[in-house]
Amino acid sequence: MADPWFDTSPTAAWHDATPVRVGISSCLLGESVRWDGGHKRNDFACDALGRYVEWVPTCPEVGAGMPVPRDTLRLERRGDETRVFATRTGRDHTTSLRRFAAAEARRLLDSGLSGFLFKARSPSCGVFRVKVWNEAGQPEAAGRGIFAEAVIARDPGLPVEEEGRLHDAALRERFVERVFATHRLHSLFRGRASRGRIVAFHAAHKLQLMAHHQTRMRALGALVAQAKQMRPSELRERYVKGFSAALARPATRRSHTNVLQHIQGYFRKRLPDGDRRELGECIDRYHQGFVPLVVPLTLLRHHVRREGIDYLAGQVYLEPHPAELMLRNHV
Ligand code: SF4
Structure with missing residues (x-):
């Protein structure tokens, strides 16, 4: 699976070699x-x-x-x-x-x-x-x-x-997630950001935005859909403002559960019964607070890789910051 953050391919919408x-x-x-x-x-x-x-x-x-x-x-x-x-x-x-x-x-x-x-x-x-x-x-x-x-x-x-x-593990994860998201956003708009790149960026951040603020996620989607009718500077200003405001609202256990179930929906017809049941139970255990976020995410990443679902593989949500920091092992 492509690692959304460390994807160095020139096709990554936000690819930028500059340091964070x-x-x-x-x-x-x-x-x-x-x-x-x-x-x-x-x-x-x-x-x-x-x-x-x-x-x-x-x-x-x-x-x-x-x-x-x-x-x-x-x-x-x-x-x-x-x-x-x-x-x-x-x-x-x-x-x-x-x-x-x-x-x-x-x-x-x-x-x-x-x-x-x-x-x-x-x-x-x-x-x-x-x-x-x-x-x-x-x-x-x-x-x-x-x-x-x-x-x-x-x-x-x-x-x-x-x-x-x-x-505080939740505040730490939230700060680091926002720092890396801000870096990707700046990278996107460094130089000339084409409308195509903005569309690709938004698509890759959809589930991350959904975990933080569904209403803003939809509003940003509508904004991107109207990109052709807007001056680039206006699009940039409105997208940056909306994206930053969306991520400023903390994701909760409930909103993460919602995103995890959304991802689970992609496997409804792909996984055998036993695997589907295991996935559902894993998400439930996270929702109930028995396991940290990293547990259902690891299982989902495994299925995404095995089933080769490109849309999900490109979602920043699955790995928004370096895994080695282990930030989602405690939230
Ligand atoms: S950076 Fe300087 S001013 Fe700021 S807390 Fe440290 S010592 Fe004080």
């Missing part, structure tokens, strides 16, 4: 740039995912001119605004950090990133529930780091995650 580039807070790669002169090396990023992506590191605090080691920073609410101050000296770093953050976000995103992995809880890099001190001097877990904010504002569709949340 992902931004990352430098300290997660083991760079000693933290306020205390240390780092926060993340093993999954360095040892596992790092084999398949090219990390693009940046430390916004060092980039904005702060030394290592340095005073810690904290976000403070001042009226309608959130500003960033040195905790000990009270020095206001808001202007320099914001200026660097905006320029760096532009530089990195213009260079072509497919995602960003941020350091959690940082007043510069944190994405979710970063502490902000209110005017009464009380911390509230309600903010976002200055740099993370700049990156997300520049590309709201970019897959972003914090390193701490990658301990």
Whole structure:
């Protein structure tokens, strides 16, 4: 069976030899740039995912001119605004950090990133529930780091995650799936994407889209069907937006079960009774939470290969990211 992700044939609609580039807070790669002169090396990023992506590191605090080691920073609410101050000296770093953050976000995103992995809880890099001190001097877990904010504002569709949340198997799988999908999408539109290539891309991603958002999958199908009546730039803009929004919605055990049963339908007249029963039971066991997603998928891939069903063999859903990461062994 063709491996949808590593398919290097020139016929693959999204084939592109460029590496999957992902931004990352430098300290997660083991760079000693933290306020205390240390780092926060993340093993999954360095040892596992790092084999398949090219990390693009940046430390916004060092980039904005702060030394290592340095005073810690904290976000403070001042009226309608959130500003960033040195905790000990009270020095206001808001202007320099914001200026660097905006320029760096532009530089990195213009260079072509497919995602960003941020350091959690940082007043510069944190994405979710970063502490902000209110005017009464009380911390509230309600903010976002200055740099993370700049990156997300520049590309709201970019897959972003914090390193701490990658301990959650479902969030980890979801982030990596979106990173690889974004890379394929960028590859499709790098240079001139013909309408034929867009149609092929959409066909190969149909089941993946179905697992995330059926309504958007259908809307994208309708968009692709009208491709001839649209300017290429309009088609590109609408397809990229719709595709990213579809994958941003998490796939659930129920929606995966729906896709697995959809695939099962292709074997109704092809498999002997015993094999069909085994497949149905396997999907049921996944649906009930007794086995992870990799179990029914492995069985389906086996039947797809044996029966030589080209449409299914070309579905990215069957292998949306490198199998060696074993991300679907835990969801
Ligand atoms: S600013 Fe970001 S990259 Fe730099 S040390 Fe803090 S969390 Fe790490």
